[in-house]
Amino acid sequence: MTVRHISTGSPFEEKIGYSRAVVADGWVFVAGTTGYDYATMTMPEDVTDQCRNALATIGRALEEAGSGLDHVVRVTYILPDKADWLACWPVTSAAFALARPAATMIQAGLQEPEMKIEIEVTARVP
Template sequence: MTRKLISSGSPFEAQIGYSRAVAVDGWVFVSGTTGYDYATMVMPEDVAEQAANALATIAKALGEAGASLDDVVQVKYILTDGNDFEACWPVLSKAFATAMPAATMIEARLMNPEMKIEIEAVAKIRA
């Protein structure tokens, strides 16, 4: 079994004890990712901007594993207010226009009140 741990540099990873992504045997499992810009630790107020930031972080982690958003086979969206989901659709549909992954949207409270969306993804690295 080959296993690669990938970090985004988020302080939460070290504090809580997890990796942004784990690549194992041709699969990449990306942890739930919120909308922080991890370079500045700034969280935009707009849910669609948060989704775009989360997808950028996910894309970077996938790239480090040898995959891309086009390789995503499953995605889970967790929103604090399900009514915000539609505002994210343009960002999400652009990111996953090629992959068209299986998807789920869940409404739940997130770790910090400023977090409006968290995105988790699974990708299969192409041979």
């Protein structure tokens, strides 16, 4: 089995000891991704902006793996405040309009208080 690790350069990846994505046997497993802009290490205040950033980071990792958002088969959304979830629907609906993956939303605390959403996906390499 060939395994490839993909990094975004996030300081969390090195400090915690994980990869943004792992490619193995035609699958891409993308770690829980929050809304940081990794170029500036800033976090928007708005949950929809965080959702957009997280999906953009995920999309870049998937592209580097030879996949893309259209090949996502499973997605998990984690939000500290379930009331924020409704505002994310237009963003997630647009991102996954073609893939329409199996999905779960979980309410749970996240690593930092400014984090309002974390998204994890599994995709196929076409």
